[in-house]
């Protein structure tokens with residue numbers, strides 16, 4: 001036995017994923033119960049220690065010795081069976097699932113393009129993308145995710161990678177399929193097969209891009225990575241392909257969900273919407289508050305490199321830690337009135353981008369994309385409101401956002 005096993009009276013397994021209807025609709029009461037009753041909870045099948053307190057999550061994220069590579073986890077654990085066993089998992093893995101020194105080597109090769117100043121230089125072009133996507137919408141009621149929140153991030157990352165516009169839709173379709181199985185404890189046979197196909201299609205696609213960019217270098221991320229390879233860095237074609245696939249997949253559903261969750265939070269809280277419309281400079285804090293209040297990535301993972309104690313619970317070496325970013329971001333020990341959505345909140349520093357060595361590389365870019373997308377949307381539609389067909393959440397484990405979200409351009 002490691003951490004406290006309360007599985008008889010607390011939800012477990014699939015009940016703690018968005019595959020479960022009530023968790024999907026509103027995970028926060030369940031996460032609150034776990035945080036209060038079993039902050040380091042042994043979820044038995046597949047085995048993982050579900051960590052919900054802000055202080056524990058933050059400490060573990062910043063632990064320099066702890067592992068990320070799921071292949072290092074004990075057999076039977078969530079990290080080993082679900083993450084390392086998923087159809088989207090590459091072996092050797094991309095940087096997200098590697099430990100140093102490989103992690104550091106791969107991250108440093110692309111990190112320059114994601115630094116705050118560099119990301120900021122993309123702002124005008126991101127606003128243009130948002131406006132031109134909106135130009136394509138003529139209806140007075142439309143589905144926000146497929147028509148707006150989905151297209152904006154895929155166009156941005158494809159442009160960064162230097163991919164031709166004609167491939168955008170195919171690109172998005174592959175990326176969505178890969179994400180479906182990554183953290184899913186019970187994917188269907190069809191989902192697994194389609195994720196495999198999508199992963200190999202993406203690999204072939206990126207290999208062709210590398211081939212082309214090798215003789216036609218440009219001012220894009222793929223060309224940058226090839227140049228590093230040519231300048232003697234130990235970066236193989238497979239590693240470049242993995243990096244490209246990670247950037248595409250990591251930046252897509254996440255940012256789409258952030259844009260969708262922001263619109264929903266603002267429509268649910270009209271007084272906050274009014275404040276933002278009166279003072280558009282509040283957009284920066286608004287996006288931070290949405291990242292805290294309705295985190296698009298609900299969890300990340302780590303593997304214990306040693307025996308340790310989490311919230312008074314002993315955890316063995318090689319166990320899978322499920323760090324609930326969504327629960328930590330609503331911890332009353334860290335935030336006053338955590339369930340209140342307040343775009344002027346001062347204590348808004350959240351854990352939505354993870355932390356430590358694996359802190360989201362695209363955090364600055366994602367923030368700018370969301371700020372510009374929401375800014376453009378609110379400017380275009382001064383009376384945006386819920387559409388008649390409503391909304392429903394998607395069921396992709398580890399991600400929180402909407403599958404469909406109908407809005408009206410006139411109140």
Ligand code: HEM
Nearest residue numbers: 095096250251254255258300353354355358360361362366
């Ligand atoms: C709202 C949008 C986003 C959210 C909430 C988000 C969240 C996260 C989280 C939680 C992690 C894991 C961190 C950890 O375990 O400590 C991560 C890693 C990562 N994200 Fe994001 N992400 C977003 C957008 C993006 C974008 C736009 C990109 C790039 C185009 C990106 C690229 C990455 C990469 C490359 C990693 C792996 C970093 C590493 O292992 O060193 N993400 N992200």
